[in-house]
Amino acid sequence: MPDPAIRVIDVTKLYDGRAVLDRICLDVLQGETLAILGGSGSGKSTMLRLMIGNIPYDGGDIVGLGRSLASMTESELADYRRSIGVLFQSGALFNSMTVADNVALPLREHTDLPEETIDIMVKIKLELVGLREHADKMPAQLSGGMKKRAGLARAIALDPKILFYDEPSAGLDPVTSAEIDQLIIDLNHKLGVTSVVVTHEMDSAFRIADRMVLLDRGKFIISGTPQQLKDSTDPLVRQFVYGLTEGPLTDRRRSGTYESDLLGDYI
Numbered sequence: 001m002p003d004p005a006i007r008v009i010d011v012t013k014l015y016d017g018r019a020v021l022d023r024i025c026l027d028v029l030q031g032e033t034l035a036i037l038g039g040s041g042s043g044k045s046t047m048l049r050l051m052i053g054n055i056p057y058d059g060g061d062i063v064g065l066g067r068s069l070a071s072m073t074e075s076e077l078a079d080y081r082r083s084i085g086v087l088f089q090s091g092a093l094f095n096s097m098t099v100a101d102n103v104a105l106p107l108r109e110h111t112d113l114p115e116e117t118i119d120i121m122v123k124i125k126l127e128l129v130g131l132r133e134h135a136d137k138m139p140a141q142l143s144g145g146m147k148k149r150a151g152l153a154r155a156i157a158l159d160p161k162i163l164f165y166d167e168p169s170a171g172l173d174p175v176t177s178a179e180i181d182q183l184i185i186d187l188n189h190k191l192g193v194t195s196v197v198v199t200h201e202m203d204s205a206f207r208i209a210d211r212m213v214l215l216d217r218g219k220f221i222i223s224g225t226p227q228q229l230k231d232s233t234d235p236l237v238r239q240f241v242y243g244l245t246e247g248p249l250t251d252r253r254r255s256g257t258y259e260s261d262l263l264g265d266y267i
Contacts, residue, residue, distance in 0.1 A: 002029045002031055002032070004027040004028060004030070005030045005161065005194040006027070006028040006062065006063065006064050006065075006162065006194075007027050007028075007062070007063040008025060008026045008027070008028075008047070008050075008051070008062050009025060009061045009063070010023045010024070010059065010060035010061070011023070011024045011025075011047075011050065011057050011059065011060035011061070011062060012059035012060055013057050013058055014058045020046050020218045021043045021050075021057075021218045022218045023059070023060065024043075024047065024060075024215070024219075026213050026220065026223060028051075028194060028196055029194070029211075030194050031188075031192060031193075031194055032194060033185075033194075033195040033196075033197060033208050033209050033210050033211075034195070034196050034210070034212070034213065035197045035198075035205040035208065035209035035211070036048070036196065036198045036199075036212075036213050037199065037200060037202075037212055037215070037240070038200065038216060039200055039216070039249070041217065042216050042217060043215050043217070043218040044198045044215050045166065047198070051164065051196065052084065052086060052164055053069050053072075053080060056070070057070070064080055064084075065083060067080065082158055082160075083160055083161050083162070084162045084164060085154075085155030085157075085160035085163045085164070085193075086155055086163075086164045086165075086166070087148065087151050087155045087163070087164070088151060088166050089167045092151060093139040093147060093150055093151060093154075094139070095138070095139050095140060097139075098135065098136050098137065098138060099126070099131060099134055099137050099138075099139070099142070099153075100119075100122050100126070100136060102139070102150060102151075103122045103126060103154045103157055104119075104122050104157070105154065105157075107121060107157055107158065121157070122135070122153075123135070125154075125157055126150075126153050128153065128156065128190070129149040129150070129183060130183075131146065131149050131150055131153060134146065134150075143176075144171055144172055144176065145176035145179060145180060148172070148180055149183065152187070156187065156191065156193075159191070160193060162195070162196065163193050163194070163195045163196070164196050164197075164198075165196070165197040167198060167199055168180050168181075168184065168197065168199065169181070169201045169204040174203075177203075177204055178207070180204075181204050181207040184197070185207075185208055195208075197209065205226070206226050209226055210225070211223065211225055211226075212225070212226060212229050214229070214237060216240075216249075221236060221237060222234065229241050236248040236249065
């Protein structure tokens with residue numbers, strides 16, 4: 001079995017005294033694509049931000065590429081972030097820059113490479129995502145899928161060891177979503193990277209994932225291959241995986257909190 005690229009060990013994250021992640025344990029193995037699943041408020045996006053090193057955790061530890069994130073100095077954390085790439089949900093392109101300049105930005109910020117070399121590397125990255133002919137366009141001239149591709153080209157600019165994807169299929173039509181999924185698969189094979197994908201889109205997750213983790217209300221529910229999640233007899237897992245209208249998730253919404261919220265102190 002491959003060694004873990006990231007280890008999440010009993011991690012807890014609190015907001016206003018409330019645990020949004022409660023003693024989560026999971027490993028991300030080198031070379032795999034791990035999908036972190038969960039509905040709104042499940043804690044999956046918080047988990048992503050913790051693994052990136054954007055926010056601190058309140059308990060446990062996260063070991064990224066062999067080092068504890070909590071024990072890293074600012075310069076060591078900066079080095080860690082240079083070894084990862086992130087595709088944000090919106091693409092997060094700078095609207096005042098061309099596609100090429102967006103991709104070149106990490107290279108200009110974090111390397112001393114000459115412009116001629118940066119220009120070649122930008123063309124290579126854009127070719128990998130199918131956008132080389134659109135290098136001189138502005139983000140406003142791109143479709144939603146093209147923005148995601150441009151954001152992905154920027155995410156791989158520094159040849160990261162780990163790629164993080166935040167809802168890569170969000171806001172895309174089914175065909176474009178499938179194209180982005182195929183691109184994720186292709187990049188994993190071509191670049192040999194480890195990928196962590198946060199999503200609630202089950203069709204996308206089943207296309208790309210080697211392994212899946214399901215979170216619910218900040219708690220770890222299950223980990224396994226896509227087939228293992230499909231075969232699970234846990235009612236919560238089955239409802240989420242198959243999108244069923246009846247089950248623990250919907251029962252929870254009908255549990256009487258509406259009357260409490262509506263009437264408050266009058267009941």
